[in-house]
Amino acid sequence: MSAGAAAVEVVGVTKTYAGLVAVDDVSMRVAPGEVYGILGPNGAGKTTLLRMLFGLIRPDSGEIRVFDRTWADDDVRTLDGVAGFIESPKFYPYLTGRQNLEGLRLLDGTGLPDRVEEVLDIVDLTGREDHKVGGYSYGMRQRLGVAASLLRSPRLLVLDEPANGLDPGGIRDMRALVKRLAAGGLTVLLSSHHMDEVEEICDNVTIMRRGSVAFHGTIADLRTMAPDPGHLLRTGDDAKAVVVGRLRHPDIVVEPSPDGGLVATGSERGLAAYVADLVHAEIPLLAFTPTRTPLEALFFMLTDAEADPPSRPVVAGACR
Amino acid sequence: MSATVDDRPEVHAALAATRGQAGLAAALRWETRKLRAQLRSRALLLGALLAPIAVVVVVSAQSRPPKDTLFGRFATENGFAMALLVLGFASQWLLPLVTAVVAGDIFASEDQHGTWKTVLTRSVSRSRLFWAKVLVALGFGLVALVVLAAATIATSALVVGRQPLTGLSGQVVEPHSALLLVAAAWATMVPPLVAFTCVALLFSVWSRNAAVGIAGPVVLGMVMQLVGGLGGIEAVRPLLLTTPFEAWHGLLASPRFTGPLLEGCTTSLVWSVVSLATAFLVLRHRDITGG
Numbered sequence: 001m002s003a004g005a006a007a008v009e010v011v012g013v014t015k016t017y018a019g020l021v022a023v024d025d026v027s028m029r030v031a032p033g034e035v036y037g038i039l040g041p042n043g044a045g046k047t048t049l050l051r052m053l054f055g056l057i058r059p060d061s062g063e064i065r066v067f068d069r070t071w072a073d074d075d076v077r078t079l080d081g082v083a084g085f086i087e088s089p090k091f092y093p094y095l096t097g098r099q100n101l102e103g104l105r106l107l108d109g110t111g112l113p114d115r116v117e118e119v120l121d122i123v124d125l126t127g128r129e130d131h132k133v134g135g136y137s138y139g140m141r142q143r144l145g146v147a148a149s150l151l152r153s154p155r156l157l158v159l160d161e162p163a164n165g166l167d168p169g170g171i172r173d174m175r176a177l178v179k180r181l182a183a184g185g186l187t188v189l190l191s192s193h194h195m196d197e198v199e200e201i202c203d204n205v206t207i208m209r210r211g212s213v214a215f216h217g218t219i220a221d222l223r224t225m226a227p228d229p230g231h232l233l234r235t236g237d238d239a240k241a242v243v244v245g246r247l248r249h250p251d252i253v254v255e256p257s258p259d260g261g262l263v264a265t266g267s268e269r270g271l272a273a274y275v276a277d278l279v280h281a282e283i284p285l286l287a288f289t290p291t292r293t294p295l296e297a298l299f300f301m302l303t304d305a306e307a308d309p310p311s312r313p314v315v316a317g318a319c320r
Numbered sequence: 321m322s323a324t325v326d327d328r329p330e331v332h333a334a335l336a337a338t339r340g341q342a343g344l345a346a347a348l349r350w351e352t353r354k355l356r357a358q359l360r361s362r363a364l365l366l367g368a369l370l371a372p373i374a375v376v377v378v379v380s381a382q383s384r385p386p387k388d389t390l391f392g393r394f395a396t397e398n399g400f401a402m403a404l405l406v407l408g409f410a411s412q413w414l415l416p417l418v419t420a421v422v423a424g425d426i427f428a429s430e431d432q433h434g435t436w437k438t439v440l441t442r443s444v445s446r447s448r449l450f451w452a453k454v455l456v457a458l459g460f461g462l463v464a465l466v467v468l469a470a471a472t473i474a475t476s477a478l479v480v481g482r483q484p485l486t487g488l489s490g491q492v493v494e495p496h497s498a499l500l501l502v503a504a505a506w507a508t509m510v511p512p513l514v515a516f517t518c519v520a521l522l523f524s525v526w527s528r529n530a531a532v533g534i535a536g537p538v539v540l541g542m543v544m545q546l547v548g549g550l551g552g553i554e555a556v557r558p559l560l561l562t563t564p565f566e567a568w569h570g571l572l573a574s575p576r577f578t579g580p581l582l583e584g585c586t587t588s589l590v591w592s593v594v595s596l597a598t599a600f601l602v603l604r605h606r607d608i609t610g611g
Contacts, residue, residue: 017609054441057607076445084441090434095357106350107442109342148438 005068007032007156007187008053013062015048022048024211025062030189030204032155035182037202038191041303045211046191050086050160053189054079066156084158084189088165089145093134097125097144100133104148119147123177139170146177156187163197175201195299209303226298230291231271233262236284244281249274263291342444347452355422355456364421368464372472376402380480390488390569399480400498404572406472407505411565415509416516416541417534418468419461423520424533426453427603431528436608450603454521454596461517462510469506473499491574505568508581511588512564516541518595519561525599528610558583561591 008030015023023045030036038046051057053064055071055078063070069078091100101116120129123143133141142162149157162178163171178201182188192198198205199219207215215222233254235241241262245254252266252274264271278285291297355361379386379395380402386392390408394401430436439449477499485498493501516537524533544562547553557563564584570577 051437051608054437056437056440057609076443079441079443082441086437086441090438092354092357092433092435094359095354099353099357103350103353104438104442106346107342107439107444109346109443152442 005032006030006065007034007067008036008189009063009065010049010053011063011065013049013052013059013064015045015052015057015059021211023052023059026206026208026211026213027062028206028213028216030156030187032187033185034204035178035188035190035202037198037205038189038208039193039195039198039205039299040191040208040214041193043210044193044208044303046193046208047087047160048211049208050084050158050189050191053158054082054084054086056086081152081155082158083149083152083154083156084160085145085149086160088138088161089141089148091133091141091144091148094132096130096132097136097140097147098129100144101129101148101151105151108152115151115153119150122150123147124173138165139167142166142170142174146174150181154186156189157181159188159190161191161193163192163194171197195296199295207299207302214302222295222298226295227301228266229268229271230263230265230297232257232259232287232289232291233264233285234260234287235262235278236286238262240281241278241283244277244283245274248277261287342442342448344448344451347444347448348455351426351452351456352459355426355460360425361422361460364418365464365467368418368467369471372406372468373475375406376472376475376479379405394486396480398483398485399476399478400482400485400493400495400502402476402480403473403502404505406476407469407502407509407568410468410472411509411512412545412562414468415465415513415565417538418464419457419513419517420520420523420534420537422460423457423517424524424535424537425530426457427521427524427599428528428530428533431610432530434610436610440608446604447600450600454518457521458514458517461513465506465509465513469503469509473502473506487574488569488572489574493572501571505571508568508571508584509565511585512561515561515564515588515591515595518592518599522595522599522602525602558587561587564588 006029008028010026010028013023013026014021026045026049028036028038038049040046048057052059053066055076058071063072066078066082067080069080071078091097092103095103097120098116101119105114105116117126120126123146125140125143125147128136128140133144136144142165146159146162149159157178159178163174166174175197178188178190182201188201190198190201199222202219204218205215205222206213233241238256238261242254242256245252245264249266249270252264252270254262254264254274257263264274266274275285275288382396385394385396386405389405391401391404395405396402430439440446482495482499484495485493485501487493519540520533520537523536524530527533527536541562544560548557548560548562563580564587567580567584570580
């Protein structure tokens with residue numbers, strides 16, 4: 001690996017399936033030691049991009065370099081120091097968890113230390129390692145997937161929707177594990193369709209939409225672009241509440257919600273003043289709850305399937 | 321979950337120095353382990369061991385031998401004839417099925433379990449994985465054949481006896497020579513068995529479906545049997561993969577003739593090479609999108 005080489009460098013990658021463009025001229029750069037998020041709704045092209053990184057599918061054009069190696073030049077050695085899983089990790093159901101890991105270790109080549117016991121302990125599967133994987137719960141398989149990845153002592157960990165299908169406790173544990181691994185210096189490339197997950201874990205993010213890049217930048221940049229927060233209001237007299245908003249608070253927007261009640265959008269200060277006025281006008285306030293976080297709102301703005309895709313990606317700041 | 325990645329410098333140094341591709345031997349060990357762990361493969365080998373015993377015992381107890389089949393006339397009074405009777409049946413119906421059960425499933429099961437992405441994101445190339453699977457499937461087919469042959473010959477000799485064998489030309493073959501000829505007749509199954517294995521591997525790679533991978537070669541074998549039985553197709557018959565299964569007849573004639581055997585080896589080789597080459601190219605250029 002040459003000095004200053006990126007952990008992952010994607011340059012102008014395009015992939016088409018039967019006339020449908022799954023990934024369209026995508027470029028991105030993941031620096032060593034970074035936790036990088038690829039965010040997008042289902043079908044945005046995240047998994048296709050990661051499959052190309054792993055060599056499972058070939059791009060029609062463009063190049064993916066992993067620690068300065070490419071599939072064209074280095075074949076499977078491109079994956080030296082790389083581990084992870086695509087979508088939900090899959091194993092042989094008629095083998096035990098330990099047998100699966102031992103088998104995969106065989107396929108990792110020579111020289112790797114035997115860490116089967118250690119990684120089983122890391123993912124809390126000790127005690128269940130000699131049960132057949134066919135009897136594992138979804139969360140246990142997800143953890144076994146992480147264990148199989150750690151077995152390779154990777155420098156780059158690629159996780160595709162790691163929290164998918166997990167219960168809240170499993171999601172919490174998975175995020176905590178990723179954060180701990182990143183704190184140990186590991187480069188993490190993570191795809192997700194949950195804004196909160198990426199916001200919590202990642203330094204930089206690429207937001208994809210319909211195969212194209214809709215945004216590149218840091219989470220901090222993303223925050224500055226986020227719209228004002230929206231809140232769902234339920235009052236004893238919605239019509240009167242709308243009038244109060246329009247007459248006395250031009251800095252906020254109050255409109256009927258399709259799901260019933262009202263949606264008020266504006267700065268926190270403006271919303272606080274509006275609520276105080278409602279109380280002053282003796283309009284009963286039954287509920288006042290945030291609709292979505294500002295980043296979620298921005299995510300939906302950037303990836304809304306109804307809207308036309310941006311002609312060029314929004315690039316806010318350089319990647320580290 | 322409570323620990324972190326192993327970031328000790330000595331570990332990274334060791335990894336940098338030694339990391340590399342998994343060799344064919346490692347992939348072979350992995351595929352063998354998987355095969356041994358499958359109930360189906362063990363049951364099949366057990367069946368190859370026990371089924372001939374049952375068949376020999378049942379047929380030898382019949383009051384009327386199956387006269388309409390080759391060596392059937394002598395099967396109840398001659399152990400070598402019994403072993404050849406079983407060979408005639410096995411070559412037509414059993415051997416393509418036995419080898420297809422493993423070979424037809426070995427690639428398709430990766431699609432079924434969604435595990436292509438699991439193994440191909442390690443340090444093993446598609447080529448090595450391909451050849452490891454091919455070798456394991458071929459190895460299993462040969463082991464099954466050896467078990468079937470050994471069980472048949474031993475049970476026939478023990479249950480029916482080791483009398484001199486009457487050959488296809490009416491010649492009498494002494495027991496020692498008869499045993500060698502029967503063993504050689506079973507050995508002639510190897511080339512077409514290898515070819516059927518390769519066809520099953522192609523079905524498995526191409527269809528990505530274990531049922532098609534297993535049933536495909538068996539149905540193909542049946543169709544070839546039917547076509548081979550038609551008249552006026554002498555030019556086509558040597559090309560059929562079922563024809564080499566009958567090449568052993570020449571060993572039991574007097575004088576012996578080996579022309580069909582050599583022809584069968586050529587036919588089997590062509591089928592094997594074409595099937596394997598096609599399967600390799602299909603797998604090599606395939607996009608792994610499932611799982």
